[in-house]
Amino acid sequence: MNPTAISNQRLWLRSPLAILSDNADGGIVIEGTTIVEKVPSGATPSTPVDSVFDASNHVVIPGLINTHHHFFQTFTRAHPLALNKPLFPWLEALYKVWKNFTPEAFQLATRLAYVELLLSGCTTAADHHYIFPRGMEDSVDAQVDEALSLGVRAVVTRGSMSVRQGDLTPQDLSQEEDVILADCERVLGRYHDRREGAMIQIGLSPCSPFNATKDLMRATASLADKYDCRLHTHLGETLDELAFCLANFNQRPVDYLEDVGWMSSRTWIAHGIHFNDDEVNRLGRAGVGVCHCPGSNMVLASGRCRTCELEAAGSPIGLGVDGSASNDSSNLMEAVRHALMLNRLTYGAEQVTHLDALRWATEGSAACLGRSDIGQIAVGKQADLALFKLDELRFAGSHDPLAALVLCGAHRADRVMVAGRWVAEDGQVKNVDTERLQATCADLAKRLFANA
Incomplete structure (x- = not known):
C-alpha cells in the first residue's frame, strides 16, 4: 500500500470518548495520510470534510510502535525445550529447533506477528531477523x-550472525560476512525509503556481541552512514553477556559499542539492562536509543532496564514485545501495561504513570527509529491511530478512559489506521481470515518444531 496513492479526501474523526492529545476533544481531521487539524471541544473543522467517523465510543491513541521483535519465534512459543531457562541456555535449546525453518514457515510466522501486533494497536513494527538457514536467504x-x-x-x-562459538551460534544459522554485507546493500538499495511517511525502511542489525565480529560491526556502521539507515543490536541484556565481553574483548558492552563505531544517535539497542551510572550517561550523551522489553526481561529473568535514568541522560526510550518465544506474545498494548507495572516496582508509583508507558510506546519508540513523522496525534504527523472500545467486562467500573486502557489491560483494538487507511475494523485485520491463519500456523508449527 503506497501512501502516495491515497486520495486527499478529508475525514473527520469526531468527538472521541478520549484522545491522547491536547486540545482535540472535538476530534481530528485527516487528509490523505496526514493529520491536518485538531478540533477543540464543541467546535467543527475549519473547512468542509468529505466524511465523518463517529468516535464517541472510542479511546483514540497514536498507533503504538514496536521497536524490537523476532517474528520467526512466533512458531516456537512455549516450546518445552526452552521453558524456565535464562538467555544463554534458552538460546542453546532453541537454535537446535530454529534450524528447521522453511521459507513457508517464515512467511506465515511473519504474517502472524504482523496481524497480532496490528490487533494490539501497533501501526509500526520493527523486526530483528538474524537467522538464515539454507533456503531463507x-x-x-x-x-x-x-x-x-x-x-x-x-x-x-x-x-x-557471523561468529560461531560452539553450539551457541550454529553454523547452519550463520552466514559469511561478505554474504551478509552484500545482502545488506541489496535490501537497502531495493527497499529503504528515507522520505517522510515511509512505509518501509531497512535497518542493519548484527545480533549481539557474542555472535558478530568487530569487523562486521564496523562494516555495518559504514553501510549505515552510506545509506542513512538505523543500527540495531542486543546490548546489556544479561550478566552472561557482560562476562562474555570482558573475557573476549576485555571490554564492557558499552565500551565495545563505542569501539566499533556505534555510539551515536543512529543506534538503538534492545534491552539495555546492565549499565552502570557512567555508561548510562555516556549512552544518553550519544543519543543511543534503548528499547525496553519488559515481558521478555521478566520471562528470562534478565533484569530491569534503567528506563528513567537513561531517559533523563538523553536516551530515547521505546518499547518492544521482543521475540514471541521469550515473551510468548506479540501484543504491544500488553507490553505497555508490563512496562508500567515493572517500572513502578523499580521507581515507585508516583514516578511512572500510564501516560509515561504510553509515551514510551509512541513518541519514545518513534525517536528510537529516527522518525519524527509518527508517534503523536499532532498536525503534520502521519495518520497512524489505534481506537479502543471500553465495552468489555475488564473495563466495567473504570473512570479515566486512558488510564483504563493500561491499568485494566486492554488487549485488542477495535480499529487501526495506518497512513490514513483503516487496516483493521471491528477487531479484525482487513482481508485476513484469522481463524484460518491460526489453524494453519498451529499445524505447521507442530509439524516442523514440536519434536525438533
Whole structure:
C-alpha cells in the first residue's frame, strides 16, 4: 500500500470518548495520510470534510510502535525445550529447533506477528531477523511483502550472525560476512525509503556481541552512514553477556559499542539492562536509543532496564514485545501495561504513570527509529491511530478512559489506521481470515518444531 496513492479526501474523526492529545476533544481531521487539524471541544473543522467517523465510543491513541521483535519465534512459543531457562541456555535449546525453518514457515510466522501486533494497536513494527538457514536467504523480501500486503508500517532490520562459538551460534544459522554485507546493500538499495511517511525502511542489525565480529560491526556502521539507515543490536541484556565481553574483548558492552563505531544517535539497542551510572550517561550523551522489553526481561529473568535514568541522560526510550518465544506474545498494548507495572516496582508509583508507558510506546519508540513523522496525534504527523472500545467486562467500573486502557489491560483494538487507511475494523485485520491463519500456523508449527 503506497501512501502516495491515497486520495486527499478529508475525514473527520469526531468527538472521541478520549484522545491522547491536547486540545482535540472535538476530534481530528485527516487528509490523505496526514493529520491536518485538531478540533477543540464543541467546535467543527475549519473547512468542509468529505466524511465523518463517529468516535464517541472510542479511546483514540497514536498507533503504538514496536521497536524490537523476532517474528520467526512466533512458531516456537512455549516450546518445552526452552521453558524456565535464562538467555544463554534458552538460546542453546532453541537454535537446535530454529534450524528447521522453511521459507513457508517464515512467511506465515511473519504474517502472524504482523496481524497480532496490528490487533494490539501497533501501526509500526520493527523486526530483528538474524537467522538464515539454507533456503531463507530472501527473508527480508518476505517481510517487506507481508507488511505491504497488510498495510502496516515496517522497519525490517537485516540481522546477522557471523561468529560461531560452539553450539551457541550454529553454523547452519550463520552466514559469511561478505554474504551478509552484500545482502545488506541489496535490501537497502531495493527497499529503504528515507522520505517522510515511509512505509518501509531497512535497518542493519548484527545480533549481539557474542555472535558478530568487530569487523562486521564496523562494516555495518559504514553501510549505515552510506545509506542513512538505523543500527540495531542486543546490548546489556544479561550478566552472561557482560562476562562474555570482558573475557573476549576485555571490554564492557558499552565500551565495545563505542569501539566499533556505534555510539551515536543512529543506534538503538534492545534491552539495555546492565549499565552502570557512567555508561548510562555516556549512552544518553550519544543519543543511543534503548528499547525496553519488559515481558521478555521478566520471562528470562534478565533484569530491569534503567528506563528513567537513561531517559533523563538523553536516551530515547521505546518499547518492544521482543521475540514471541521469550515473551510468548506479540501484543504491544500488553507490553505497555508490563512496562508500567515493572517500572513502578523499580521507581515507585508516583514516578511512572500510564501516560509515561504510553509515551514510551509512541513518541519514545518513534525517536528510537529516527522518525519524527509518527508517534503523536499532532498536525503534520502521519495518520497512524489505534481506537479502543471500553465495552468489555475488564473495563466495567473504570473512570479515566486512558488510564483504563493500561491499568485494566486492554488487549485488542477495535480499529487501526495506518497512513490514513483503516487496516483493521471491528477487531479484525482487513482481508485476513484469522481463524484460518491460526489453524494453519498451529499445524505447521507442530509439524516442523514440536519434536525438533
